[in-house]
Amino acid sequence: MRIVYVLNGPNLNLLGKRQPEIYGHETLADVEAECRRVGTELGLEIRFHQSNAEFQIIDWIHEAREIAAGIVINPAAFTHTSVAILDALNACDLPIIEVHISNVHKREAFRHHSYVSLVATGVIAGFGTQGYPLALQRLGRLIG
Numbered sequence: 001m002r003i004v005y006v007l008n009g010p011n012l013n014l015l016g017k018r019q020p021e022i023y024g025h026e027t028l029a030d031v032e033a034e035c036r037r038v039g040t041e042l043g044l045e046i047r048f049h050q051s052n053a054e055f056q057i058i059d060w061i062h063e064a065r066e067i068a069a070g071i072v073i074n075p076a077a078f079t080h081t082s083v084a085i086l087d088a089l090n091a092c093d094l095p096i097i098e099v100h101i102s103n104v105h106k107r108e109a110f111r112h113h114s115y116v117s118l119v120a121t122g123v124i125a126g127f128g129t130q131g132y133p134l135a136l137q138r139l140g141r142l143i144g
Contacts, residue, residue: 008050009076
């Protein structure tokens with residue numbers, strides 16, 4: 001079974017409750033269930049995590065680099081601020097798909113810059129939570 005880490009950054013634990021006009025009504029549990037469903041179809045074992053703590057996301061990236069075939073990451077606000085997450089991802093020789101629920105390019109200017117995009121194999125933004133299964137489908141093709 002090919003392992004894929006799906007990592008979620010700060011405030012995504014509030015998905016469905018926080019700014020539903022931007023992020024929709026699906027919860028993070030809904031996203032996890034869909035990722036697991038798609039993962040099963042693709043023969044992927046999903047390791048799904050969320051943290052509001054930067055160090056925890058970095059630790060999961062370090063873990064993934066040893067055992068995973070790929071990473072899907074929605075770094076949320078860390079997208080625009082975390083050189084540490086970029087450095088951790090740079091240490092991975094894995095395909096990395098960056099996901100954003102909203103179209104960050106239609107939002108505030110500070111959201112237009114992504115440290116993660118510097119290392120990401122691909123970026124999906126603005127497709128709502130549907131971006132996660134799209135990312136998994138792409139990873140499935142990349143890792144064969």
